[in-house]
Amino acid sequence: MNLDFTAEQLRWRDLAREFAREEVAPQAARLDREQRFPYDIVARMADLGLMGLTVPKEYGGSGGDFVGYCMALEEVSRADTSVGITMEAHVSLGCAPFVAYGTEEQKERYLGEVIRGGRRLWAFGLTEEEAGTDAAGTRTTARLEDGRWVINGSKKWITNSGTDITAGVTIIARTGEREDGRPELTAIIVPQDTPGYTRGPGYEKTGWRASDQRPLYFEDCRVPAENTLGERGRGFRQFLATLDGGRVAVGALSVGLAQACLDEALRRAKERRQFGRAIGEFQAIQFKLADMAMEIELARNMVLKAAWLKDMGRPFSREASMAKVFASETAKRAADQAVQIWGGEGFMETNAVARYWRQVKINEIGEGTSEINRQIIARSLLSEGASP
Ligand SMILES: Cc1cc2nc3c(=O)[nH]c(=O)nc-3n(C[C@H](O)[C@H](O)[C@H](O)COP(=O)(O)OP(=O)(O)OC[C@H]3O[C@@H](n4cnc5c(N)ncnc54)[C@H](O)[C@@H]3O)c2cc1C
Numbered sequence: 438m439n440l441d442f443t444a445e446q447l448r449w450r451d452l453a454r455e456f457a458r459e460e461v462a463p464q465a466a467r468l469d470r471e472q473r474f475p476y477d478i479v480a481r482m483a484d485l486g487l488m489g490l491t492v493p494k495e496y497g498g499s500g501g502d503f504v505g506y507c508m509a510l511e512e513v514s515r516a517d518t519s520v521g522i523t524m525e526a527h528v529s530l531g532c533a534p535f536v537a538y539g540t541e542e543q544k545e546r547y548l549g550e551v552i553r554g555g556r557r558l559w560a561f562g563l564t565e566e567e568a569g570t571d572a573a574g575t576r577t578t579a580r581l582e583d584g585r586w587v588i589n590g591s592k593k594w595i596t597n598s599g600t601d602i603t604a605g606v607t608i609i610a611r612t613g614e615r616e617d618g619r620p621e622l623t624a625i626i627v628p629q630d631t632p633g634y635t636r637g638p639g640y641e642k643t644g645w646r647a648s649d650q651r652p653l654y655f656e657d658c659r660v661p662a663e664n665t666l667g668e669r670g671r672g673f674r675q676f677l678a679t680l681d682g683g684r685v686a687v688g689a690l691s692v693g694l695a696q697a698c699l700d701e702a703l704r705r706a707k708e709r710r711q712f713g714r715a716i717g718e719f720q721a722i723q724f725k726l727a728d729m730a731m732e733i734e735l736a737r738n739m740v741l742k743a744a745w746l747k748d749m750g751r752p753f754s755r756e757a758s759m760a761k762v763f764a765s766e767t768a769k770r771a772a773d774q775a776v777q778i779w780g781g782e783g784f785m786e787t788n789a790v791a792r793y794w795r796q797v798k799i800n801e802i803g804e805g806t807s808e809i810n811r812q813i814i815a816r817s818l819l820s821e822g823a824s825p
Pocket residue numbers: 526561562563564568569570571593594595596597642645650799802803804805806807808809
């Protein structure tokens with residue numbers, strides 16, 4: 438087993454680390470407080486190639502691999518997970534389905550628009566009021582009429598869908614019924630300015646407050662039948678496969694946040710003095726730091742292994758769920774311990790660890806809750822066995 442990274446992967450990590458330290462971290466607290474989307478930061482990230490990191494070069498992307506992407510995403514999220522989720526939702530959920538299932542024309546057109554255009558993001562619309570964990574419970578419908586899909590319904594909490602942020606969204610809609618009575622679900626591309634497609638205001642959130650999520654509404658929204666992404670009726674499978682990649686990436690995002698917690702905990706352990714000594718000299722604090730570091734190391738390795746399997750074209754669904762659950766729960770424990778090490782100061786919004794503590798919870802919910810990911814892992818163990 439070779440644990441050396443390629444020069445290209447290290448280049449992405451270092452580029453993202455330097456950019457995140459210099460340009461993202463200093464703005465994180467203010468953006469969170471003001472709930473402001475960081476247009477300037479996202480534009481710079483597009484210029485640096487981070488927003489098209491895994492998109493092939495022929496479509497204007499950076500042509501990087503998934504390991505390099507996870508390393509870069511960890512660094513961005515270490516500085517600000519709001520910016521991390523903006524990058525993740527665009528690259529893993531917005532662009533990846535085009536790369537995997539798009540026709541040559543769709544790739545040229547839509548990836549070209551968002552990547553070469555450089556200032557626009559693409560959204561992924563699966564969740565609805567009645568279709569959360571039970572994502573196949575989609576109520577949004579699309580019927581074919583004169584060579585066009587006529588879409589009616591709504592979506593909820595869709596990241597990167599604001600009018601001045603996005604170029605469009607790929608949604609999943611019910612396009613018929615199968616012979617066995619289950620709904621036929623199809624992925625459909627809906628460009629931003631299509632009549633009948635509107636967005637509601639952003640939400641008041643506990644974390645990811647500098648990222649953009651909105652409800653989407655479709656009222657007799659018409660797009661050409663050519664806007665079908667992949668095969669008609671295969672939409673749900675495609676979205677599940679897309680989420681496998683997304684889960685590895687949310688794992689990387691969680692490792693970045695956990696690392697930020699450790700960074701702050703270490704700083705405080707050295708600086709804060711009680712009983713005439715730095716608190717880092719007390720064994721109780723040292724053990725917390727050691728546990729945080731061990732778990733982060735393990736979570737990072739799980740994320741990178743899942744990413745590597747994906748790069749190798751091998752099955753990685755079980756490892757993706759494992760990495761997502763373990764990394765998100767590691768981040769939760771790390772945020773909790775960081776606040777504990779900071780004491781009462783950790784409860785003050787003036788200190789970063791309070792923000793981390795608020796932000797961390799969503800990692801256990803978005804792109805598949807811990808419960809549903811544990812079910813995926815268990816089903817895989819029961820059907821395929823436990824050995825790797
Ligand atoms: C900030 C934010 C950004 C988001 N971005 C997007 C996006 O870009 N695109 C998108 O499509 N969606 C997005 N989502 C939606 C997200 O993916 C869902 O919130 C998530 O899938 C869980 O669905 P739910 O919130 O409806 O929870 P529910 O499905 O209502 O689940 C509630 C609880 O019940 C548990 N539960 C449900 N079913 C089972 C079961 N069978 N067995 C055991 N436990 C179960 C869950 O694990 C959870 O603990 C976003 C959500 C948020 C909050």
